[in-house]
Amino acid sequence: MSETLLEVQHLKKYFPIRKGLWNKTRGYVKAVDDISFSVRRGETFGLVGESGCGKSTTGRSILRLIEPSEGKVIFEGREITGLPDEAMRKQRRDMQIVFQDPFSSLDPRHSVQRILEEPLIVHGIKSRKERQQRIEKLIDVVGLTRTHLHRYPHQFSGGQRQRIGIARALTLQPKLIVADEPVSALDVSIQSQVINLLQDLQNEFRLTYIFIAHDLSVVKHICDRVAVMYLGRIVEIANKHQLYDMPQHPYTQALLSAVPEPDPDLKRQRIILQGEVPSPANAPVGCAFHTRCPKAMQVCTEVRPQLLDTGGGHMTACHLYTPASSGME
Amino acid sequence: MGKPILEIKDLRTHFFTDRGEIPAVDGVDLYLNPGEVLGVVGESGCGKSVTSLSVLRLVPSPPGKIVSGSILFKGKDIVPLREWEMRKIRGNSISMIFQEPMTSLNPLFTVGQQITETVRLHRGVSRKEARSITLDMLKKVGIARAESIIDEYPHQLSGGMRQRVMIAMSIACSPEVLIADEPTTALDVTIQAQILELIRRLNEERGMAVMMITHDLGVVAEMCHRVAVMYAGKVVEEGSVHDIFKNPLHPYTQGLIQSVPRMNETRERLYSIPGNVPILSKNMQGCRFAARCPHMMQRCLEALPNLKEQEAGHSSRCWLHETPQEDAV
Numbered sequence: 001m002s003e004t005l006l007e008v009q010h011l012k013k014y015f016p017i018r019k020g021l022w023n024k025t026r027g028y029v030k031a032v033d034d035i036s037f038s039v040r041r042g043e044t045f046g047l048v049g050e051s052g053c054g055k056s057t058t059g060r061s062i063l064r065l066i067e068p069s070e071g072k073v074i075f076e077g078r079e080i081t082g083l084p085d086e087a088m089r090k091q092r093r094d095m096q097i098v099f100q101d102p103f104s105s106l107d108p109r110h111s112v113q114r115i116l117e118e119p120l121i122v123h124g125i126k127s128r129k130e131r132q133q134r135i136e137k138l139i140d141v142v143g144l145t146r147t148h149l150h151r152y153p154h155q156f157s158g159g160q161r162q163r164i165g166i167a168r169a170l171t172l173q174p175k176l177i178v179a180d181e182p183v184s185a186l187d188v189s190i191q192s193q194v195i196n197l198l199q200d201l202q203n204e205f206r207l208t209y210i211f212i213a214h215d216l217s218v219v220k221h222i223c224d225r226v227a228v229m230y231l232g233r234i235v236e237i238a239n240k241h242q243l244y245d246m247p248q249h250p251y252t253q254a255l256l257s258a259v260p261e262p263d264p265d266l267k268r269q270r271i272i273l274q275g276e277v278p279s280p281a282n283a284p285v286g287c288a289f290h291t292r293c294p295k296a297m298q299v300c301t302e303v304r305p306q307l308l309d310t311g312g313g314h315m316t317a318c319h320l321y322t323p324a325s326s327g328m329e
Numbered sequence: 330m331g332k333p334i335l336e337i338k339d340l341r342t343h344f345f346t347d348r349g350e351i352p353a354v355d356g357v358d359l360y361l362n363p364g365e366v367l368g369v370v371g372e373s374g375c376g377k378s379v380t381s382l383s384v385l386r387l388v389p390s391p392p393g394k395i396v397s398g399s400i401l402f403k404g405k406d407i408v409p410l411r412e413w414e415m416r417k418i419r420g421n422s423i424s425m426i427f428q429e430p431m432t433s434l435n436p437l438f439t440v441g442q443q444i445t446e447t448v449r450l451h452r453g454v455s456r457k458e459a460r461s462i463t464l465d466m467l468k469k470v471g472i473a474r475a476e477s478i479i480d481e482y483p484h485q486l487s488g489g490m491r492q493r494v495m496i497a498m499s500i501a502c503s504p505e506v507l508i509a510d511e512p513t514t515a516l517d518v519t520i521q522a523q524i525l526e527l528i529r530r531l532n533e534e535r536g537m538a539v540m541m542i543t544h545d546l547g548v549v550a551e552m553c554h555r556v557a558v559m560y561a562g563k564v565v566e567e568g569s570v571h572d573i574f575k576n577p578l579h580p581y582t583q584g585l586i587q588s589v590p591r592m593n594e595t596r597e598r599l600y601s602i603p604g605n606v607p608i609l610s611k612n613m614q615g616c617r618f619a620a621r622c623p624h625m626m627q628r629c630l631e632a633l634p635n636l637k638e639q640e641a642g643h644s645s646r647c648w649l650h651e652t653p654q655e656d657a658v
Contacts, residue, residue, distance in 0.1 A: 050517035221590035260547030
């Protein structure tokens with residue numbers, strides 16, 4: 001097993017709800033509510049869940065694009081949550097992000113050349129020749145050509161723009177890339193091109209990915225380990241074989257069974273969840289999922305289950321798997 | 330099986346823009362049998378949505394215009410109908426649900442007001458009766474608090490709830506045909522499963538024919554009886570859901586099906602169709618897919634193949650089927 005690159009400990013992000021004339025805080029949206037996980041060097045770690053579960057907020061809090069409310073983020077053994085702005089900016093050379101929407105994440109007034117060159121200038125690569133060499137290499141690597149460098153974002157299709165977004169994230173040779181729904185906005189045939197590109201780049205540059213997505217089949221294809229989030233909490237973490245073959249948490253089970261499969265002969269037992277996700281401003285007490293859980297018990301409405309190892313590194317936060325002794329206390 | 334309830338013949342809907350005439354729908358033939366769920370699949374820009382909007386004559390005009398072709402509803406061509414005649418069909422005999430329920434509901438009126446308007450217009454009942462029909466519909470689509478939801482505004486509802494309201498509105502007058510344009514694309518998987526279940530129930534219980542426009546092959550495999558695959562304004566393959574998934578004939582369909590990751594198998598690498606969707610123009614020649622096709626022949630560049638029946642109920646538009654001897658070249 002390889003070393004840990006990133007460690008997230010008890011990360012929380014609460015957004016205040018302000019109301020009224022004096023803008024008083026009337027409560028909090030608990031977008032990320034006490035989550036911990038670690039990512040190993042060279043792996044692809046998936047964060048999945050439905051909209052509003054806090055997966056994107058988690059990704060951005062790790063890079064401190066959103067300042068976390070509490071908790072620690074440790075990158076290569078160094079805590080980065082307390083770093084001053086300037087030190088954090090330097091730290092981001094090693095940690096980059098690719099956004100979902102290739103239409104709004106590129107500046108429409110800048111040519112591709114400038115989009116790719118800017119991070120190099122900001123991070124102090126003074127030699128013009130060196131910058132140019134790096135840019136030209138990158139544009140090749142992501143499957144575009146040098147003639148594309150002088151064009152503007154609107155002249156590209158969605159898939160090509162996502163390639164530019166990936167090239168930009170790669171300019172500083174980062175160690176970690178947070179990919180926030182990088183293929184969700186793309187058509188199926190283009191989606192597979194970009195997924196293949198991400199995998200090629202990972203092999204070539206020994207990248208570590210945090211892959212945030214809601215599409216469970218894409219996550220299964222690309223990720224090594226997966227964390228499932230629900231209402232700001234992680235309900236299950238496991239390697240992909242454990243998770244997809246033997247999901248433990250009732251939410252994971254329902255989520256997996258709800259995915260429509262492109263095979264008309266496949267008839268599965270589907271768990272259709274009743275109701276909708278409660279508001280993160282007013283999350284249920286105890287287990288956040290108990291209001292929709294088909295297996296809810298009395299204890300679920302009272303005690304928040306801890307994320308525990310149920311064997312072989314398969315972690316689940318559910319009272320069904322809590323050892324009887326600790327469950328009774 | 331009897332006569333199709335809806336038949337589209339050689340439909341051409343073009344857009345007249347500054348950049349010239351764009352043939353978004355370029356000679357589409359489709360039919361929908363009573364009680365059937367037909368899937369229309371394709372990537373963005375293939376003309377699937379414009380086809381469905383053309384049926385209800387909702388294509389914004391200008392710039393769009395149905396240039397030629399006919400749309401037979403129960404044997405009667407509805408293309409030449411005047412606007413007031415069309416209004417009697419819309420919502421009453423053929424109705425439609427859209428991808429984004431927030432933009433297709435009026436934010437200024439309550440849910441009840443919007444549904445009763447449709448009911449009163451088409452059925453000519455009193456306000457009171459219309460309200461009770463509305464309540465009934467809301468309950469049918471599985472809205473638990475129908476009595477209070479009826480007086481709420483769209484912004485007070487969640488995405489899944491809004492889509493239910495849209496469906497309630499569209500079935501309020503018991504239409505014979507429902508056109509669903511990406512009805513679950515904006516929804517989370519667990520909510521998607523609920524909505525698909527609802528549409529399936531309406532199809533089975535009421536015998537309502539459904540034309541399902543989607544890019545999601547999983548949804549197609551799960552919901553549809555028959556499938557039409559569109560590419561660049563044309564139908565390239567059409568057949569039963571089993572034919573399309575188990576024995577796809579057109580190279581585009583084959584590529585599309587191979588490029589989606591699946592949950593029940595593990596592959597090292599995804600297949601991907603090289604290149605991008607072509608930009609539509611009036612003077613395109615040959616097969617639209619030729620530039621991306623792995624089996625491209627000289628003939629493909631010169632002439633457009635016809636959509637021909639290859640086996641019973643399974644048609645494909647490809648020169649490969651007609652010149653097997655050239656296959657090896």
